[in-house]
Structures are given as C-alpha cells and as structure tokens.
Amino acid sequence: MITLYLKTWWDHWRTLLAWSLTLVLLVSIQMSIYPSIRENSAALQGFLDSYPEAIRKIFRMQDYTSGPGFLSTELYSMMVPLVLIAVGATWGASATAEEEDEGTADILITLPISRTRILLSKIAATITVVVALSFLAVANILILKNPVEMKIDTAKLLAATLSSISLGIFFTGVAFLVGAFSRHKGSAIGVVTGLSLIAFLIYSLSALVDDFDPITPYNPMEWGLGGQPLFNGVDTAGNLKLLVGGVILLVLAIAQFNRKDISTP
Amino acid sequence: MSSHIAISLNKLTKNYGATRGITEVSFDVHHGEVMGFLGPNGAGKTTAIRTLLGLIKATSGNATILGVNALVPDIELKRKIGYLPGIAATYDRFTARGYLHFIARMRKLELEKEINQYANRLDLELDDHIHDLSKGNRQKISVIQAFMHSPEVFFLDEPTSGLDPLVQREFEVMLNEARARGAAVILSSHVLSEIEHLADRIAIVDKGRIVVVDEISALKAKARRKVELFFDKPIHNSDFLKVPNIKEIQAMDGSLTCVVTGSENELLKRAVELGVNQVRTEESSLEEIFLGLVSAP
Numbered sequence: 310m311i312t313l314y315l316k317t318w319w320d321h322w323r324t325l326l327a328w329s330l331t332l333v334l335l336v337s338i339q340m341s342i343y344p345s346i347r348e349n350s351a352a353l354q355g356f357l358d359s360y361p362e363a364i365r366k367i368f369r370m371q372d373y374t375s376g377p378g379f380l381s382t383e384l385y386s387m388m389v390p391l392v393l394i395a396v397g398a399t400w401g402a403s404a405t406a407e408e409e410d411e412g413t414a415d416i417l418i419t420l421p422i423s424r425t426r427i428l429l430s431k432i433a434a435t436i437t438v439v440v441a442l443s444f445l446a447v448a449n450i451l452i453l454k455n456p457v458e459m460k461i462d463t464a465k466l467l468a469a470t471l472s473s474i475s476l477g478i479f480f481t482g483v484a485f486l487v488g489a490f491s492r493h494k495g496s497a498i499g500v501v502t503g504l505s506l507i508a509f510l511i512y513s514l515s516a517l518v519d520d521f522d523p524i525t526p527y528n529p530m531e532w533g534l535g536g537q538p539l540f541n542g543v544d545t546a547g548n549l550k551l552l553v554g555g556v557i558l559l560v561l562a563i564a565q566f567n568r569k570d571i572s573t574p
Numbered sequence: 575m576s577s578h579i580a581i582s583l584n585k586l587t588k589n590y591g592a593t594r595g596i597t598e599v600s601f602d603v604h605h606g607e608v609m610g611f612l613g614p615n616g617a618g619k620t621t622a623i624r625t626l627l628g629l630i631k632a633t634s635g636n637a638t639i640l641g642v643n644a645l646v647p648d649i650e651l652k653r654k655i656g657y658l659p660g661i662a663a664t665y666d667r668f669t670a671r672g673y674l675h676f677i678a679r680m681r682k683l684e685l686e687k688e689i690n691q692y693a694n695r696l697d698l699e700l701d702d703h704i705h706d707l708s709k710g711n712r713q714k715i716s717v718i719q720a721f722m723h724s725p726e727v728f729f730l731d732e733p734t735s736g737l738d739p740l741v742q743r744e745f746e747v748m749l750n751e752a753r754a755r756g757a758a759v760i761l762s763s764h765v766l767s768e769i770e771h772l773a774d775r776i777a778i779v780d781k782g783r784i785v786v787v788d789e790i791s792a793l794k795a796k797a798r799r800k801v802e803l804f805f806d807k808p809i810h811n812s813d814f815l816k817v818p819n820i821k822e823i824q825a826m827d828g829s830l831t832c833v834v835t836g837s838e839n840e841l842l843k844r845a846v847e848l849g850v851n852q853v854r855t856e857e858s859s860l861e862e863i864f865l866g867l868v869s870a871p
Contacts, residue, residue, distance in 0.1 A: 421682070
C-alpha cells in the first residue's frame with residue numbers, strides 16, 4: 310500500500326509544489342499588508358463601515374482590522390479552504406478516473422492488490438496532502454505574526470485550521486465518489502469543482518438571502534465556516550458533520566469502485 | 575501437454591454496450607498450452623479477457639483460473655497472472671526501469687535481475703523516460719511487466735502490436751519458454767499468421783460468440799483445399815463421381831482438379847487405382863479458414 314501511496318505523491322508533485330507556493334505566497338502577501346491595516350485601523354474601519362451591509366456580511370468583515378478578523382476575511386473564509394478543497398477535488402477526482410482515461414487502470418487493478426486498498430492508498434495520500442498544506446499555512450502565519458505584530462490566539466488559529474481540514478476531507482470524499490462513478494478525469498474534476506463553488510456561493514449569500522435559510526443547516530460550507538472558529542474556537546458539531554460526512558462519502562466511493570466496470574481509453 | 579485445465583470458461587456472458595459484449599463463451603486452456611484467441615476487431619476478445627480478469631463484471635456464466643473462481647477478486651490468484659492489455663498504457667512520468675520496479679514492488683517481489691534480463695533480450699533501454707519512448711518500446715515495457723514474475727497464466731491481448739520483427743521473434747521465444755514450463759496462455763490477435771505458428775489451438779470468436787475451438791491442424795483438415803492430380807492417360811469427371819468429400823471436379827486431358835473438404839483418403843485411393851503420377855495440394859491458409867467461419871462485417 311505504501312508503494313501506491315508514495316506513487317500518488319509522485320504523480321502530483323508538480324501540482325503539489327505549485328499549490329504550496331501559491332499558499333505560501335498568498336499567506337505571506339496578506340500577512341505583509343497587515344501592518345498597514347492595523348496602523349490605519351480607525352480610518353479603515355470607518356471606510357469599511359461605509360460598505361454596503363451586504364458586502365460586509367458576504368466577506369464576514371466584522372472586526373476586520375483585528376488579527377482574527379483580518380485572517381478570517383482574507384484567508385480562512387475563502388482562500389485557504391478553497392485551496393484545500395481544490396487539492397482534494399483534483400486528487401480525488403483523478404484518482405481512478407485518470408487511470409481509466411489513460412489506460413493504466415487495467416494493469417494496476419490486475420496487480421495483487423484489492424480495489425479497496427488501491428483506493429485507500431490514494432485517499433490516504435490525498436488527506437495527508439490536505440493536512441500538510443493546512444499546517445504549511447499555519448506555520449507561515451505563526452512565523453510572520455510577530456514581525457507584523459498580529460495578535461492571534463494560536464488555539465483559535467488551529468481551530469480554523471481544523472475546520473479547513475475537515476472541509477478539505479469532506480470534499481475529498483465528494484471527489485472520490487464522483488471519480489468512482491466517472492470515466493473521465495476532466496468531467497469528474499468539473500463536477501466536484503462546480504459542487505463546491507455552488508456550496509460556497511450559497512453559503513456566502515445566505516447572510517443576505519433569507520430564501521437560503523432552510524438549506525443552510527445542510528450546507529457543508531456552513532459546517533466548516535459558519536462557526537467562525539477564529540473568533541469562537543473549535544466548532545465541534547460542524548467538524549463532526551464534515552468528518553462523518555466525509556467518511557460516509559469515502560465508504561460509498563470504495564463500494565462503487567469495487568463494483569465498477571473499468572473502462573479503457 | 576498436460577491434461578490439467580488451467581483456465582476454464584463456462585457460458586461466460588457479459589452484456590456490455592450495444593455491440594461489445596460476449597455471449598456464452600466456453601472453452602478450456604490447459605497447462606502448457608497456448609490458446610490463440612482469434613477474431614475480427616470488436617468481436618469480443620478483449621471483453622472476454624477483461625471479464626476473466628475481473629476488470630469488468632460478468633453478467634452470467636462462470637470461469638475458473640487455476641481452479642479458483644476467477645469472477646471473485648482473489649489476491650493470491652492475481653500473483654500468478656501475467657496480463658498484457660490490448661491498450662497497454664504505462665505511467666509516462668517514470669523511466670522504464672522505475673515503472674517496472676514500481677510494478678515489482680506492487681507485487682512485493684524483487685525482480686531486478688529479471689527486469690535487466692528481459693530488457694536485454696528485447697533490446698530496451700531501461701533508463702529512458704517513458705514519454706520519450708516509441709510505441710514499440712512502450713510495448714516492450716508492457717511485455718516485460720507481464721513476463722517478469724514468471725506467471726502460471728498469461729493473458730496477452732494483441733501482444734506484438736508495434737514490435738519490430740526481431741523483437742517479435744524474441745517474444746515468441748519467451749512465450750515458448752513459458753509454455754515449456756507449463757504456463758497456460760490466452761493469446762488474442764487479429765493477425766492470423768501470428769496465431770498460426772504460436773498457438774496450439776485456436777478459439778475463433780465473432781460477434782461475441784465462439785465460432786469454433788480446435789487444433790490448427792484439425793481446422794486445416796476440415797478446410798476446403800484445392801487438389802490437383804496428374805495422370806499419364808486422359809481422365810474424365812465421371813471417373814471420380816462416387817468419391818466423397820470432393821466437388822468442383824474439372825478433368826482435362828491427363829489432369830484433374832477438385833476441391834476437398836475433410837479427408838482426402840477416398841480421393842487418393844481412387845486416384846491410385848487410376849494410376850496417378852503426381853498429387854499437388856494447395857494448403858488453404860488459416861486466413862481462408864477464418865474468413866469462411868466469421869460472418870462478413
């Protein structure tokens with residue numbers, strides 16, 4: 310299993326490197342502009358207050374100039390979770406669909422390893438990368454927080470990280486399930502990306518549009534982001550829903566992969 | 575040839591797409607036997623092989639490989655199988671060596687020596703990246719991964735496509751070695767000449783159904799062939815009217831041509847009675863047999 314686990318990393322090392330650099334760049338740029346935000350907090354807050362309420366709600370701009378407010382708005386309400394979801398979605402959707410697309414699935418599946426173990430190896434590699442990238446972002450913030458004089462509670466930062474990881478794992482589950490039904494990598498990635506963006510859009514607009522209220526409790530983005538972990542600490546219920554949901558999706562993906570007729574290019 | 579059955583298909587059926595399925599395919603392959611699996615493109619050869627390997631799930635029927643139910647996933651059975659897919663794709667990012675070692679590690683085997691030996695025999699440069707290799711060289715990698723762990727059962731789907739003649743000859747030597755140590759082989763091809771000298775028996779499949787399973791010599795014996803007989807004296811059609819198994823008789827002066835299906839015994843007996851000088855038989859090629867058996871596309 311470890312052979313296939315390592316191979317999954319090897320398959321994606323270029324994109325992984327790109328995502329890591331993107332994340333580091335994103336976090337570093339945001340952290341580097343924080344001092345100017347903090348120094349002009351009074352003026353800026355006044356300016357932000359002049360934003361339409363809708364915009365402030367969508368971007369969760371309450372208390373924007375504080376450490377948690379800034380990180381929440383700039384990184385943890387959207388960018389970091391979306392990077393993790395993107396990685397989980399592409400690795401998950403391509404795990405089996407890409408092998409079928411390229412015709413490598415035939416030899417892989419006839420090797421002395423069960424289909425369940427094939428998928429478990431790839432799931433393990435994907436979840437590892439989601440966790441690793443999350444901690445890369447945290448490490449980046451912790452290194453830069455003193456130089457930019459940001460006041461941030463490490464425990465709450467870790468709580469936000471946990472929520473991001475849970476979201477990443479949930480959408481990894483979505484991706485593996487879609488991938489297990491699909492025969493083509495491109496369509497699988499498209500479907501998963503579409504689903505996550507719709508969930509995110511509904512979550513963002515739910516602050517404004519009352520019509521979304523009935524579905525908000527079922528929106529995974531709400532489970533991951535709605536608890537505002539940078540302000541409120543670990544959102545146990547939200548994380549549990551995401552992790553249990555993620556595991557259920559992964560189990561369904563394995564079941565589907567086991568009964569699937571493997572296609573050839 | 576050992577009489578032990580290594581692969582057995584019993585009414586194996588797979589409904590798959592509108593045209594690509596197989597219907598009630600049955601035949602056995604023994605240890606030490608190469609079964610040529612012959613049919614036009616799209617006849618169902620690949621579907622039959624992939625169903626046997628569990629890549630696609632059988633609709634009905636059953637199959638055993640080495641006495642084990644082949645339609646239920648079995649890790650121990652997979653260790654004993656070598657498979658060369660019809661569309662043999664390898665991971666392009668690897669070198670040939672890296673890919674073959676990856677496959678060996680997945681099999682939990684140390685195959686360094688075998689990989690080097692087979693690469694030498696097939697003239698494959700192991701340290702080249704696969705994406706830089708020609709189709710023929712990629713096919714060599716796929717051949718090696720099917721042979722390197724000395725499997726007891728082979729499924730080779732169009733194995734020589736893309737290989738140059740010299741490499742094809744080495745492949746044949748490898749196949750004969752495997753047969754000699756008792757391996758059972760299903761070798762699919764639409765190239766008749768390839769099957770003709772590699773296979774012990776052939777199964778001809780057309781539109782998802784088995785048309786015939788037999789030894790090549792037996793198939794040829796059953797086939798139509800043209801016989802020419804030469805005599806010192808004039809000969810007439812009427813001299814041969816009572817001989818069985820022949821038709822299209824044409825006598826002309828001292829010679830007679832006819833088409834024989836099945837045994838030539840009675841024809842030759844009658845010819846000897848009439849003082850035949852010379853007999854010339856035009857062997858029908860496997861291709862003619864094949865075309866006689868499969869329906870027009």
